[in-house]
Amino acid sequence: MSLRIALLGLLAASGPASGYDLTKKFETSLAYVWQAGHSQIYPELAKMAADGLVSVEAEGTRGRKTYTITPEGEAELHQWMVERDPVVPLRSESALQAFMVPLLEPDEAIAVLERMRAGSQARLAQLEALRETKTAAARLAEAEGRHPDAFGRYALDLGIRHARTAVEWASDSIADIRRRT
Amino acid sequence: MSLRIALLGLLAASGPASGYDLTKKFETSLAYVWQAGHSQIYPELAKMAADGLVSVEAEGTRGRKTYTITPEGEAELHQWMVERDPVVPLRSESALQAFMVPLLEPDEAIAVLERMRAGSQARLAQLEALRETKTAAARLAEAEGRHPDAFGRYALDLGIRHARTAVEWASDSIADIRRRT
DNA sequence: AGGTGACATGTAAGAAGTGACATGTCAATG
């Protein structure tokens, strides 16, 4: 279901696109909220076309198929956005690792937490760079009178805040372990 | 793989347990980092027994099977904990919803964000209550000379921080939308 | 004695996701 919604969202926000385009967008912009490879995307688009949520607008060169969201697709997306309960069924390998940190000896635990901190810091840097790019593009758009692309803005902010939180948490946890030993 | 690790972690931290016990522990203590139902747990324990990571210690009444972690299981768990790179392959429906919030009209967007804030606030309250319970138990243990159970402590702290971050993010995003309209 | 509810373990169909394999086009570079 979520993959379907993500694809509808991309089509709604950026207009008609091919499976290839959408795969790229998953890698570049959607990667930190949802992941999917082309082997999942192509069959899903075919199913969505069969269900009338998207239509094949044109078949271009190199077998390229351009998908467009239909009114039914827009309705489906809108309904999901508005009615969907914000369940948070977290399934995070990192959190699982964090959970079990107390099983380790203090020095090993600190080593693990330090790698986690480095990972979160790297992620933070990457997301902040992405935001830089986006705000620059938004400024340019505004200067030229076009309305800037806000798609993904709030999620990016959330990702940055989460990463910052994770860095602080790792530092504090390391300090906590040192204090206890 | 992760389900396996989670089960090994529970057996390592709390000692021998049945599939039923482990299912309960998934619900009560591990729920905010990993989820699994009994229909996934029972077959996995059987496979782990076949792989020598756990052994069936005893078959009690009502068909109860008590599993114990083996030295091989402990080694597997330890290796995963220490070597595992902190990849964060996030796949969050909430974040996906957040991503697409800009597609909605301002009033709808605010309604969605308000529900998200309420959800995060509820989660925060729940995790804080859990921490209260745990610290009370830890104080009692310390008073009695037993060493307190730290398993899950850091992950719980991380969960609380993430929930707090999400609440703040929702509030700020709502304010941002209001400012822009 | 009968009913309820926690205890206890399974199976099985189907959806979702992963990683590898397979095929072919087109443009640019050397």
Added chain:
DNA sequence: CATTGACATGTCACTTCTTACATGTCACCT
């Protein structure tokens, strides 16, 4: 003109996860 690399789409086997079905025990209450 040959090779490289981005473009472009697909399948398949396998693992993981979800939901529902299925079965039976034991303690306690009325």
